[in-house]
Amino acid sequence: MDDRMDEFEERLRSLRPVAPTPDLERRISAGLDGESAAAKPRIGIWVVAAGLMAATLVLCVALARLGGPAAAPRPPQPAKMLALIPRRDFTADDPPTRAVYTAAMMRSPETLDALLDKHARSLMPPDRYPSPWRNADLQ
Amino acid sequence: MKRLVMICVLLAAAAMPVSIAAAQTDWRGPKELGDNAALKYWLAFGTLTDLPEADFKLVMNWNGSGPDPAAAHVVELCETSLRMFHEGVKCKWCNWALVNDGPSTALPHLAKARELARRACFRARYRAATGDGNGAVEDILAVFALSRHCNAEPSEIPYLVRLATQRIATKAAADTLKRLNPEQLRKFAERLDSLPQCCSLRDAFLDESENRFGWEANEIKRGGIKAAEEFRRSNAQEEEAGKAHSKEPITEEDAARYIHDLEVAQRLWALVADMAALPPAEFAAQSQALEEKMKKECTALPELFNNEVSVVRNNGARADASFAMLKAAIAVVLSGPDSLKSIKDPFGDGPFEYTAVGTGFQLKSKFVFDGKPVELTVPGT
Numbered sequence: 001m002d003d004r005m006d007e008f009e010e011r012l013r014s015l016r017p018v019a020p021t022p023d024l025e026r027r028i029s030a031g032l033d034g035e036s037a038a039a040k041p042r043i044g045i046w047v048v049a050a051g052l053m054a055a056t057l058v059l060c061v062a063l064a065r066l067g068g069p070a071a072a073p074r075p076p077q078p079a080k081m082l083a084l085i086p087r088r089d090f091t092a093d094d095p096p097t098r099a100v101y102t103a104a105m106m107r108s109p110e111t112l113d114a115l116l117d118k119h120a121r122s123l124m125p126p127d128r129y130p131s132p133w134r135n136a137d138l139q
Numbered sequence: 140m141k142r143l144v145m146i147c148v149l150l151a152a153a154a155m156p157v158s159i160a161a162a163q164t165d166w167r168g169p170k171e172l173g174d175n176a177a178l179k180y181w182l183a184f185g186t187l188t189d190l191p192e193a194d195f196k197l198v199m200n201w202n203g204s205g206p207d208p209a210a211a212h213v214v215e216l217c218e219t220s221l222r223m224f225h226e227g228v229k230c231k232w233c234n235w236a237l238v239n240d241g242p243s244t245a246l247p248h249l250a251k252a253r254e255l256a257r258r259a260c261f262r263a264r265y266r267a268a269t270g271d272g273n274g275a276v277e278d279i280l281a282v283f284a285l286s287r288h289c290n291a292e293p294s295e296i297p298y299l300v301r302l303a304t305q306r307i308a309t310k311a312a313a314d315t316l317k318r319l320n321p322e323q324l325r326k327f328a329e330r331l332d333s334l335p336q337c338c339s340l341r342d343a344f345l346d347e348s349e350n351r352f353g354w355e356a357n358e359i360k361r362g363g364i365k366a367a368e369e370f371r372r373s374n375a376q377e378e379e380a381g382k383a384h385s386k387e388p389i390t391e392e393d394a395a396r397y398i399h400d401l402e403v404a405q406r407l408w409a410l411v412a413d414m415a416a417l418p419p420a421e422f423a424a425q426s427q428a429l430e431e432k433m434k435k436e437c438t439a440l441p442e443l444f445n446n447e448v449s450v451v452r453n454n455g456a457r458a459d460a461s462f463a464m465l466k467a468a469i470a471v472v473l474s475g476p477d478s479l480k481s482i483k484d485p486f487g488d489g490p491f492e493y494t495a496v497g498t499g500f501q502l503k504s505k506f507v508f509d510g511k512p513v514e515l516t517v518p519g520t
């Protein structure tokens with residue numbers, strides 16, 4: 001450290017806080033009292049405003065329930081139309097039910113005839129005579 | 140006292156066979172079940188076998204031009220099922236005892252009946268070609284009876300299958316008429332007037348109203364959104380207009396719309412039932428008005444009432460025209476073309492139009508189906 005720094009530090013150590021004057025203390029005290037007095041009424045205003053809003057809301061709901069002014073009608077929803085005539089082909093795997101035959105018939109009576117033919121053949125045994133493996137099973 | 144005991148024992152012994160018989164009747168069901176044609180038809184269906192492709196084509200296309208060994212072989216293959224088939228036709232009544240499950244009702248007998256009808260008509264042609272005219276008449280009349288028994292259930296599909304089966308029989312009859320003798324022709328004409336009763340087109344429309352639309356509406360009412368989703372799943376096809384909505388959840392509003400539209404359809408189809416007896420042109424005009432009403436009132440299912448009713452009505456009218464022409468053709472073969480003067484076309488003001496074709500002839504009705512007048516051709520021998 002050099003000598004100039006030592007001197008500067010000595011002078012800093014010699015500095016002491018000065019006590020506030022009585023007048024300053026009084027003014028600070030008055031300021032603090034005034035601030036707390038002003039804050040109390042502001043909180044009260046917010047509480048009252050929130051209460052009024054809640055009361056208005058409750059009143060609106062009550063009026064609406066009591067047959068007050070009707071709510072605005074919902075805009076019409078787009079119609080969800082079902083397409084009832086399938087475009088797919090019918091196969092022998094389709095069950096022989098009224099719904100399937102009706103769907104085929106809605107395509108055309110010829111489609112219905114073709115499906116009936118497919119069903120007729122798919123449900124028949126391949127041959128009326130036992131096949132060799134069936135004979136083997138029986139022996 | 141001993142005598143009294145003896146009498147009691149004898150009476151009990153005498154009553155035993157009766158009580159055994161009664162018990163047997165109970166667990167075997169009423170004896171009258173044997174008169175149910177449907178049970179005999181199922182025996183015929185059960186003995187139908189799939190034919191090799193060549194034989195199948197023969198059944199579909201053979202015109203019965205003359206004896207043919209391949210045809211004889213196919214007739215032999217079908218013998219058992221056709222024997223059971225004729226047992227069914229002899230029965231007094233027909234009840235398929237279907238399990239009514241609304242749109243899911245299974246109708247497995249209809250496809251089988253069509254195939255059986257084809258084979259019976261094939262044998263009729265074979266029999267006519269080999270000189271067995273009586274046998275041919277029996278086979279064809281049996282197919283007419285089967286067609287009506289198929290329509291013992293009152294809905295659109297059995298009705299249409301009846302018409303299609305009747306077409307198969309009418310064609311086979313026309314092909315064989317020239318091979319029948321006058322007695323066989325007279326017997327044939329008489330018995331065409333005494334075929335079994337069946338349900339009508341009116342019954343079919345009423346049944347659709349109740350068991351299709353009414354059924355679906357009630358299902359959604361009972362099952363709510365879940366049932367509505369099932370209804371949409373089974374009716375909307377992915378590749379159709381429903382695609383945009385098929386993955387959206389169903390709302391209560393959608394379900395209410397479905398119920399509304401189904402109930403409108405139910406009401407309109409009941410109205411159509413009362414129009415069933417109208418002439419086809421008038422029927423078409425009135426059903427068109429109902430179709431427009433449906434489209435106006437319904438936002439979710441406007442297709443529930445469409446030209447389906449006219450298609451069914453027109454098919455019925457074509458069958459009526461063909462059946463009337465078959466009877467007229469028998470009269471022509473029996474007594475010549477002049478006999479037509481006393482037979483009126485049900486769809487025109489006068490008789491059927493007659494045209495000679497080689498040694499055969501053709502009759503034409505005024506009823507137009509798919510843009511062409513309905514015709515019946517009777518080939519020469």
